[in-house]
Amino acid sequence: MSRPQRLTILGSTGTIGVNTLDVVARHPERYQVLALTANAYVERMAEQCRAFRPRYAVMLDADAAERLRLALREDDLPTEVLAGVEALERVASLPEVDAVMAAIVGSAGMRPTLAAARAGKRVLLANKETLVMAGRLFMDAVHEHKALLLPIDSEHNAIFQAMPSGYAGDLDRGGVSRILLTASGGPFRTTPLAQLAAVTPEQACAHPNWVMGRKISVDSASMMNKGLEVIEAHWLFNAPAERIEVVIHPQSVIHSLVSYIDGSVIAQLGNPDMRTPIAYALAYPERITAGVEPLDLAKIAILQFERPDLQRFPCLRLAFDALKQGGSASAILNAANEIAVAAFLEQRLRFDQIPVLVESVLAASDCREAAGIDELLQIDAAARAAAELHIARLA
Ligand SMILES: NC(=O)c1ccc[n+]([C@@H]2O[C@H](COP(=O)([O-])OP(=O)(O)OC[C@H]3O[C@@H](n4cnc5c(N)ncnc54)[C@H](OP(=O)(O)O)[C@@H]3O)[C@@H](O)[C@H]2O)c1
Known part of the structure; x- marks a missing residue:
């Protein structure tokens, strides 16, 4: 029998991450979890480390990483706890990793997902924001480095x-x-x-x-x-x-x-x-129970x-328009929407103001194509700042 597929699960504490681990746990002979990552949800990450014994656990947040180390200190685990974006990129591109589940929410998922593509991994893509923000760059990386891209949505x-x-x-x-x-x-x-x-x-x-x-x-x-x-x-x-x-x-x-x-x-x-598409992508081109x-x-x-x-649903029209406009319009749409949704969840913005905000940020932005990832991140940051300013004016 061939060796198990080694997995990195980016965003393991989220909905997609938990569903992925549920499918993985049904097939221990096929899959081995090498790395798990989260932002700050230490309790769930600690449970996952105890259940799956990964080689690495990454928390974006440094304090959360310290708390995770403390939580796991009594457990006899092979797990090294790391922190920060570079560590996320590192576990997404380790030579010993076969497949990467990209399930971080939002634009924060872009850099590690891109790192997985550049390392030529089998990329199970849940983080749609990577394609929305950096579609051309990401697809170029997939083709150039012969990554296998399998959609999870x-x-x-x-x-x-x-x-x-x-x-x-x-x-x-x-x-x-x-x-x-x-x-x-x-x-x-x-x-x-x-x-x-x-x-x-x-x-x-x-x-x-x-x-x-x-x-x-x-x-x-x-x-x-x-x-x-x-x-x-x-x-x-x-x-x-x-x-x-x-x-x-x-x-x-x-x-x-x-x-x-x-x-x-x-x-x-x-x-x-979601366990159906997850199982499909994990096992492709075979089929496994989910x-x-x-x-x-x-x-x-x-x-x-x-x-x-x-x-x-004006947001649907705005997204079609951004796609037709091209350049960085989709990235700006995504950034403004992330800020608008966060503000809505914090009750700083009304639900019907989400499309108004996104549309005005788009209208005021220069939507030229970004030359590379750094310029794209600058455009993303500028759109976020414009969105925050707009919300402050509405208050
Ligand atoms: N849920 C679905 O059914 C579904 C379906 C299709 C596609 N998707 C896509 O899959 C992705 C994940 O969705 P979800 O519903 O699973 O989200 P979720 O439940 O909110 O989980 C998000 C995951 O990302 C981590 N995270 C959040 N912010 C981060 C940051 N700044 N840096 C690093 N990690 C961060 C979270 O860690 P903490 O727990 O520590 O915060 C968590 O592990 C999204 O792009 C979504 O559009 C989801």
């Missing part, structure tokens, strides 16, 4: 499964006419528009079908998440904005579809459980579809 994983086998980035050659991204519509799909100004973070985070981190839950409620996924699909599948369509499907059973020129439409279905309930179509009985209402 359930929609992109579905598209990956429904694409022609061996798809190499040419829609026409594959006979693909369009990519159809499904969206649940989130918790406010039918909320009267006038009430959106008063919705609370708790209401926004109560997703009807998926259990997710708070940032992506708010993005799902505003449909910015679907907008970011449109941009992600553009880079992953080399698809222009005109050939990506979003369809609302409240049951979240069809995870996405690929439409072919002969009229065929191929969909991937499953219960809304602990996911089999789909009971008769029980579901009805699958509904509708077109997104761009008046209700």
